[in-house]
Amino acid sequence: MNAPADPHFATRIRESFGRQKAMAFIGAKLTSVEPGATEITLAYREDLTQQKGFVHGGIIGMIADTACGYAAFSLMPADCSLVTVEYKINILAPARSSLVARGEVVKAGRTLTVTRAEVYAEDGKHIATMQQTLMMLPGTPDTPE
Amino acid sequence: MNAPADPHFATRIRESFGRQKAMAFIGAKLTSVEPGATEITLAYREDLTQQKGFVHGGIIGMIADTACGYAAFSLMPADCSLVTVEYKINILAPARSSLVARGEVVKAGRTLTVTRAEVYAEDGKHIATMQQTLMMLPGTPDTPE
Amino acid sequence: MNAPADPHFATRIRESFGRQKAMAFIGAKLTSVEPGATEITLAYREDLTQQKGFVHGGIIGMIADTACGYAAFSLMPADCSLVTVEYKINILAPARSSLVARGEVVKAGRTLTVTRAEVYAEDGKHIATMQQTLMMLPGTPDTPE
Amino acid sequence: MNAPADPHFATRIRESFGRQKAMAFIGAKLTSVEPGATEITLAYREDLTQQKGFVHGGIIGMIADTACGYAAFSLMPADCSLVTVEYKINILAPARSSLVARGEVVKAGRTLTVTRAEVYAEDGKHIATMQQTLMMLPGTPDTPE
Numbered sequence A, B, C, D: 001m002n003a004p005a006d007p008h009f010a011t012r013i014r015e016s017f018g019r020q021k022a023m024a025f026i027g028a029k030l031t032s033v034e035p036g037a038t039e040i041t042l043a044y045r046e047d048l049t050q051q052k053g054f055v056h057g058g059i060i061g062m063i064a065d066t067a068c069g070y071a072a073f074s075l076m077p078a079d080c081s082l083v084t085v086e087y088k089i090n091i092l093a094p095a096r097s098s099l100v101a102r103g104e105v106v107k108a109g110r111t112l113t114v115t116r117a118e119v120y121a122e123d124g125k126h127i128a129t130m131q132q133t134l135m136m137l138p139g140t141p142d143t144p145e
Helices: A009-019 A021-026 A057-073 B009-019 B021-026 B057-073 C009-019 C021-026 C057-073 D009-019 D021-026 D057-073
Strands: A028-034 A037-042 A081-091 A099-108 A112-121 A126-137 B028-034 B037-042 B081-091 B099-108 B112-121 B126-137 C028-034 C037-042 C081-091 C099-108 C112-121 C126-137 D028-034 D037-042 D081-091 D099-108 D112-121 D126-137
Touching (some): A009 A028, A009 A057, A021 A057, A028 A057, A037 A057, A057 A112, A057 B057, A057 B081, A081 C081, A081 D126, A099 A126, A126 D099, A126 D126, B009 B028, B021 B028, B021 B057, B028 B057, B037 B057, B057 B081, B057 B112, B057 B126, B081 D081, B099 B126, B099 C126, B126 C081, B126 C099, B126 C126, C009 C028, C009 C057, C021 C057, C028 C057, C057 C099, C057 C126, C057 D057, C057 D081, C099 C126, D009 D028, D009 D057, D021 D028, D021 D057, D028 D057, D037 D057, D057 D081, D057 D099, D057 D112, D057 D126, D099 D126
Antiparallel strands (some): A028 A037, A037 A099, A081 A126, A081 B081, A099 A112, A112 A126, B028 B037, B037 B099, B081 B126, B099 B112, B112 B126, C037 C099, C081 C126, C081 D081, C099 C112, D028 D037, D081 D126, D099 D112, D112 D126
């Protein structure tokens, strides 16, 4: 059902993730790439925290957004790029540990793909849940213009 | 209507923002604090970009989330803290410039506050729009435990 | 800026609304159609209430969704139809009166349009706020297949 | 984990659903009540359709909202009521058949509960997915004032 259109999807995604300077900046790692699902891991760092010392909600959103995006991208043809249309995230608990965001495809449409991510703390606590919409841009490179 | 419960709200917010290591990390500045409204400005930097060289959608979410949060916080009593319950953001256009996020209160309730943020590029282009829910935690400090 | 692509947009929208059996069923009226903005009015009726006697949150969503959709549709070409991709609604207060939902376009893109609606009670109370995404389907009729 | 605080939760929910005139109005049935999960079934009817003859997106939202709400309510104490704070729904496919909405609790907090619903058509097609936030009102009756 979630068959990738491009057999080299994992390589393509790892290269794309490698171009995401924002992911390197916060120290996020792409730790799993499967058809329709990816995982991003983030080590706890003080410089990612908000005023009470917890990981900033926007940082949690960043890794969930990215995990969802690459889950969608894994099923798309090699010659396209994609954009995030929108995402909605519920923060379920504060986090002061490393995090893992698991993104997966809910529905892969021709133009739009709907995805979901769950974010967990090191101890397994459920930190956040995201629902996201992405749009495929056919025939556009996934690189800077 | 949007009267702050704490006359020293601006000082309290500037101090809280100053404790947000994640905001310093990405170079975000709190450039305006009014009752029920704040503004956060972010300079363009390559290390905040995604794979195509645009500002990462999660970074846009970070500044919008924070602008909304402090808009809500500006109307709350001095002895409380607040948490982001959830936010939803539509990315309207890609951005390769500095950004400003303007957050404002839509409805300040006893426990929950609903806010909105608009994010604009340097040239005035509308980059993103956010709708957010926050919860007040009465009698809890806005500092690390 | 929000110039309609079809000069007969208002007639087209009134006819489309007239085909919405669900709107007739709940008694909703299309009370204003402007370029990029529409208004739907709903009389209070007991059969639209939830367990505590307030207008059902889903009914509030229905009129906000429809007001947003026609706001988007007003700017689109005559030969297209559109689908709701997603919407997010905050219920700000319970309502036990007639309601008006005002939808407006935030950003009209080539494929996707982002809209917003505010719902007010008869006494002016702010009842709900919605953020929505729609997709244009070019060259498809806005009628049953 | 999802242990109901009230052993009579199923009876309480069936009675509450029975007071929802809007559910009777559209013909929705509460077809399953479990701890942390409920199911609502809706027969296809022409008077629930939009302009193209599909079930109105707002009607889909209504049953998903209600399924989520009662999933949350099933875990709450007997003497409380609850309100929908917000919900976000993605419409994944148009529907011209009966529908079933399955709601479940993602996180039951002290004040806020986060839920999710999936809506399916008669043939198993995935029609919509919702993420929702509810607030418990302790010591308030779940009946008209």
